Amino acid sequence: MSSDLITALSERELAEINAELAHVPHKSGAAIDALKIVQQHRGWVSDESLRAIARHLDMSADELDGIATFYNLIFRQPVGEKIILLCNSVSCWIKGCDKLQRQITDTLGIELGETSSDNQYTFLPVPCLGACDKAPVMMVGDDLHEGLTEQLLREVFDS
Numbered sequence: 402m403s404s405d406l407i408t409a410l411s412e413r414e415l416a417e418i419n420a421e422l423a424h425v426p427h428k429s430g431a432a433i434d435a436l437k438i439v440q441q442h443r444g445w446v447s448d449e450s451l452r453a454i455a456r457h458l459d460m461s462a463d464e465l466d467g468i469a470t471f472y473n474l475i476f477r478q479p480v481g482e483k484i485i486l487l488c489n490s491v492s493c494w495i496k497g498c499d500k501l502q503r504q505i506t507d508t509l510g511i512e513l514g515e516t517s518s519d520n521q522y523t524f525l526p527v528p529c530l531g532a533c534d535k536a537p538v539m540m541v542g543d544d545l546h547e548g549l550t551e552q553l554l555r556e557v558f559d560s
């Protein structure tokens with residue numbers, strides 16, 4: 402193991418990634434899990450972390466970056482403490498997610514894709530959260546909020 406790999410990935414991250422490697426036939430099969438592990442520990446995946454993961458998985462950084470970019474819950478830039486994911490796919494769109502988007506923007510003072518100046522919130526669009534029958538929906542951190550109305554949204558932010 403090279404010394405810069407130790408610097409870029411912690412022993413704990415490496416141990417968790419290696420545990421995932423035990424379940425896949427090819428190292429690249431653990432790519433998403435490795436990215437998630439590093440993100441869990443650091444909040445996001447920097448270029449340095451991405452290169453270190455790629456080396457550990459015998460992949461090129463470009464190849465791994467392609468996977469990270471495709472998978473929209475891997476953050477390649479620093480994000481706020483809480484991530485707000487507002488679904489903007491068809492069912493949620495029909496049920497008025499654009500109004501909720503404006504309400505969130507007005508409440509937090511941030512547009513989609515932005516992080517609040519106090520680093521509390523990052524507001525991101527997300528394709529279908531798998532709760533279309535309860536549209537419109539959003540996630541705040543680990544909590545899924547379904548059947549949102551402007552009133553319910555106010556209550557979420559008040560709490």
Ligand code: FES
Binds near residue numbers: 533536
């Ligand atoms: S379209 Fe929003 S949860 Fe499926």
